[in-house]
Amino acid sequence: AQSVTQPDIHITVSEGASLELRCNYSYGATPYLFWYVQSPGQGLQLLLKYFSGDTLVQGIKGFEAEFKRSQSSFNLRKPSVHWSDAAEYFCAVGANAGNMLTFGGGTRLMVKP
Amino acid sequence: GAGVSQSPSNKVTEKGKDVELRCDPISGHTALYWYRQSLGQGLEFLIYFQGNSAPDKSGLPSDRFSAERTGGSVSTLTIQRTQQEDSAVYLCASSLGSGYLPYEQYFGPGTRLTVT
Numbered sequence: 001a002q003s004v005t006q007p008d009i010h011i012t013v014s015e016g017a018s019l020e021l022r023c024n025y026s027y028g029a030t031p032y033l034f035w036y037v038q039s040p041g042q043g044l045q046l047l048l049k050y051f052s053g054d055t056l057v058q059g060i061k062g063f064e065a066e067f068k069r070s071q072s073s074f075n076l077r078k079p080s081v082h083w084s085d086a087a088e089y090f091c092a093v094g095a096n097a098g099n100m101l102t103f104g105g106g107t108r109l110m111v112k113p
Numbered sequence: 114g115a116g117v118s119q120s121p122s123n124k125v126t127e128k129g130k131d132v133e134l135r136c137d138p139i140s141g142h143t144a145l146y147w148y149r150q151s152l153g154q155g156l157e158f159l160i161y162f163q164g165n166s167a168p169d170k171s172g173l174p175s176d177r178f179s180a181e182r183t184g185g186s187v188s189t190l191t192i193q194r195t196q197q198e199d200s201a202v203y204l205c206a207s208s209l210g211s212g213y214l215p216y217e218q219y220f221g222p223g224t225r226l227t228v229t
Contacts, residue, residue, distance in 0.1 A: 036220075041222075046219075090156060094215045099215030100146065100169070105155045106155065106156070
């Protein structure tokens with residue numbers, strides 16, 4: 001069965017600083033990988049996804065992620081964080097034809113002014 | 114267009130009562146998913162509907178949980194004899210379908226269930 005680990009439960013960065021959120025997955029075949037963001041009281045919004053091809057994928061809101069098969073990782077990055085990026089971020093892996101998602105535990109991002 | 118909607122947004126119920134949670138997917142989306150988000154378990158898959166196929170119930174935690182999808186559209190998640198550990202946010206998602214590559218899942222705002 002697949003699993004996803006997000007090692008950092010909380011991260012605090014200063015506005016304007018760069019950001020990297022870690023995600024490690026376990027899955028026997030080629031994974032379908034996703035990053036979602038959840039703002040307080042909101043549903044989940046897809047930031048970006050990786051299915052195949054170029055291992056560096058671009059998403060919305062200036063986010064990008066890099067798939068590294070050798071490290072079983074799919075880390076999310078942003079060069080300059082804005083206060084509005086404060087939210088909880090979830091990495092997920094989709095598998096099987098039904099694509100039911102297995103989520104990591106989430107990383108809560110706080111942004112200091 | 115309208116996104117995924119869920120009702121009620123909040124539900125408080127007494128232990129032992131039954132509850133029904135509703136999900137209206139995006140029009141034209143044939144796949145529908147229920148997930149649960151709780152402090153202890155994080156985000157976990159519950160059940161998946163695709164078109165007229167039999168649902169994948171592999172994520173349902175007990176036989177107190179059931180779901181149906183009428184007319185390939187609206188879905189209802191029913192929890193019978195609620196327990197305190199059922200307290201969570203129940204999220205519904207829909208997508209265009211499933212195939213060789215997965216489609217994006219669009220999530221609703223969730224129903225926060227509190228069992229007292």
